[in-house]
Amino acid sequence: MIDEKNNGNIDPASIEELRQSLPEDEILYDLSELFRVFGDTTRIKILYTLFESELCVNDIAQLLGMTQSSVSHQLRILKSAKLVKFKRDGKQMIYSLDDDHVRSMISLGLEHTEE
Amino acid sequence: MIDEKNNGNIDPASIEELRQSLPEDEILYDLSELFRVFGDTTRIKILYTLFESELCVNDIAQLLGMTQSSVSHQLRILKSAKLVKFKRDGKQMIYSLDDDHVRSMISLGLEHTEE
DNA sequence: AGAACATATGAACAATTATTCATATGAAAG
DNA sequence: CTTTCATATGAATAATTGTTCATATGTTCT
Numbered sequence: 001m002i003d004e005k006n007n008g009n010i011d012p013a014s015i016e017e018l019r020q021s022l023p024e025d026e027i028l029y030d031l032s033e034l035f036r037v038f039g040d041t042t043r044i045k046i047l048y049t050l051f052e053s054e055l056c057v058n059d060i061a062q063l064l065g066m067t068q069s070s071v072s073h074q075l076r077i078l079k080s081a082k083l084v085k086f087k088r089d090g091k092q093m094i095y096s097l098d099d100d101h102v103r104s105m106i107s108l109g110l111e112h113t114e115e
Numbered sequence: 116m117i118d119e120k121n122n123g124n125i126d127p128a129s130i131e132e133l134r135q136s137l138p139e140d141e142i143l144y145d146l147s148e149l150f151r152v153f154g155d156t157t158r159i160k161i162l163y164t165l166f167e168s169e170l171c172v173n174d175i176a177q178l179l180g181m182t183q184s185s186v187s188h189q190l191r192i193l194k195s196a197k198l199v200k201f202k203r204d205g206k207q208m209i210y211s212l213d214d215d216h217v218r219s220m221i222s223l224g225l226e227h228t229e230e
Numbered sequence: 231a232g233a234a235c236a237t238a239t240g241a242a243c244a245a246t247t248a249t250t251c252a253t254a255t256g257a258a259a260g
Numbered sequence: 261c262t263t264t265c266a267t268a269t270g271a272a273t274a275a276t277t278g279t280t281c282a283t284a285t286g287t288t289c290t
Contacts, residue, residue, distance in 0.1 A: 069281080090287065251273105
């Protein structure tokens with residue numbers, strides 16, 4: 001046995017090398033935070049309703065059978081993750097998908113779940 | 116005003132139409148469940164350590180400065196989501212990424228966060 | 231200005247979940 | 261077969277988070 005202190009599969013030097021090749025903690029945190037936003041049924045549903053048309057809060061709530069408050073709370077999270085954008089139209093706020101990443105992410109996710 | 120009962124942006128018929136174009140609840144649930152697996156810093160870190168090399172549990176734990184137990188618990192979740200696979204090598208379990216979806220998902224996620 | 235409507239938001243509660251600790255399983259070596 | 265090592269797992273705890281309820285903000289209309 002070459003190294004009696006190494007109780008793992010690879011040697012400590014390689015471990016150190018691998019550790020240093022990891023992205024910074026902050027980047028990994030932001031990444032997981034993004035996924036966490038997608039990781040809720042309600043939010044996924046909201047995003048899906050916006051796939052084809054822009055909608056106001058009340059429409060989304062009716063469409064999903066949820067309360068206005070709950071939808072609004074979740075939209076807030078989607079906004080801060082830059083997954084949806086909005087514009088004011090009189091008393092209403094019209095929400096829409098912010099960019100095509102949302103569609104790609106969901107499509108890619110579906111590919112995996114459909115296997 | 117055409118329809119005084121419609122307090123939303125679009126008409127009730129369109130809402131119904133949109134509702135029926137949504138994927139089934141089960142599909143959306145599975146999708147959000149998949150994202151939820153990615154939505155944790157520890158699990159993202161584990162996945163990243165497996166980007167370049169297959170590793171045993173102890174190596175991952177050392178690399179990330181986490182307890183063996185915690186890593187094992189999270190690997191269990193990654194396994195059941197089919198994001199990692201494993202093989203036995205004597206006393207050790209060698210884990211590796213299950214397929215390329217993992218890489219694509221993380222890459223796509225990074226594209227969004229890096230904006 | 232006041233009423234009505236659409237949306238946002240704060241606090242409280244319930245449910246989910248990541249980590250820790252202790253212990254169990256399973257393989258290899260003496 | 262007993263000990264040692266690597267991993268898995270169950271129970272308990274602490275922290276996070278989604279929903280509800282009540283209320284605030286901001287817009288339109290009279």
